Amino acid sequence: MELRVEIFARIRRDARVQGWSIRRLARVHRVSRRTVRQALAAAEPPPRRVPARSAPKLDRFRAVIDQMLIADLDAPRKQRHTAQRVFDRLVEEHQAVISYSTVRQYVKVRRAEIAFEAGKAPIEVFVPQEHAPGAEAEVDFGDVWVDLAGVRTRCYMFAFRMSHSGKSVHRVYPTCGQEAFLEGHIEAFETLGGVPAKHIRYDNLTSAVTKVIYGAGRQRVENERWVLFRSHYGFDSFYCEPGMKGAHEKGGVEGEVGRFRRNFLTPVPVVDSLVELNAKLRGWDEGEDQRRISHRLRTVGQDFALEAPLLAPLSAESFDPGLALTPRVDRSSLVTVRSAKYSVPVRFINRKVRVSLRATEIRIFDGRTLIATHPRTVARGGQCVQLDHYLEVLRIKPGALPGSTALAQARESGVFTPAHDAFWAAARRTDGDTAATRELIEVLLLHRSMEACDVIDGITAALLVGAVSSDVVAVEARRVAFERNAGWIRPDYHPGAKAEVVEHRVVSLTQRRLADPAAVIAGLPPDKRPLPSVAGYDELLRLRPQPSPPPSPKEQIS
Incomplete structure (x- = not known):
């Protein structure tokens, strides 16, 4: 042209x-x-004429094909004619000599025309909508893959999007169950500082809907816990039409899941835990405030600043999103939750405990007392064991510590540090395996009442002077904690002191096992005092009254 x-x-x-x-x-x-x-x-060239293509071989089969497509209107969706099936029937039943492309093009056009003429597929028209500030939001889940601790794992991203401003909150969980569904809402409400005043739009997901009542409009039978959650936070739910028909009713969040996944989770993120990934997601969500959506004049953050004051206030009371379970503690001091095992203190063996199963963690209670907290294990049949839960029994069975699962996981997580290993090795050289292990357990028990960094400093100070005693570790740890909390500076410290000079504050005379009295103990100045004397006590002996001699036999007779 x-x-x-x-x-x-x-x-x-x-x-x-x-x-x-x-x-x-x-x-x-x-x-x-x-x-x-x-x-x-005329200055403008006339339009070119496109010759109408004729298919003379198809003319005598048009009525046959139309009958097949009309019959499809009442047939099950998965048992309707494809273009290939129409072509095969023409060849087999009518010995048609015709090309497949001609049949395919005719079926494509006529199928839509016949459905429209029968009123089975009316043209769907989308009407633009306006969303009042602070009134509506949309929620959806999307699949994401994460390289989690070196293993490619399928996870689920919860997306919450305000309909007016487009302000969104994203979190990744190992499951899309109800516990993740509720926890995602709580995270979104706390991040936004309020709750949508009108309603939130949802699919008919099983975390909220127990049954879809067909033929009754948007009426649904909701999950009891979901009803309790909505009542607690004071918002209504709006359920979209089932299937693809209702996808456009929350098109904002449908597109948001894909957009966020492409822009922030591609390539596949590599993290050690979902806590680390969700911390990154919080930062990305904050950065999205500067984004401008299509033709809008203001940014997402500017639009949300207008609707934030219009949100309904949060409830003053917190809501536990965890699923409540009551397993029994087995002989290994473990509880089984969703095919994974978690440890509790050994004093709860053979007792029932209450478990709050959350999306990313497990909380275990005895009544209302929290007795254990674990990150949720994604692997089926996995174990999450804390060494602290077994210390009382390891006092009695110290030989069980070296090969225990609790010790292996403590080393892997960094709770059992190289300082603990060095203390254990030094104690075994002087006290033997059994006594050394019990001494180590006493040191590990210090972590219950003191900060981990203070205990490690205490271990380091004890090793510097060759003292492998839990009492020495406790004394040094308390000294370090006291000086740190009080902000003290030692009087013998000056800015020019060399960092490599170590001050030996504690010396164990017993464990030094001095063979030579003249040996100089590391860290102590030479003792120039005279040896102690007991001469003063000898002087006191002369002042003691002498006992009178016993009477003779003659004196006794007289």
């Missing part, structure tokens, strides 16, 4: 400026006289 416009322009210019005849214009511009006359008549 563009080339024809240029030719027409040159023809009209030469005719106007040069005054050439139609024959000469046709010869110079190498076009027909008819084209020259068209150019002189």
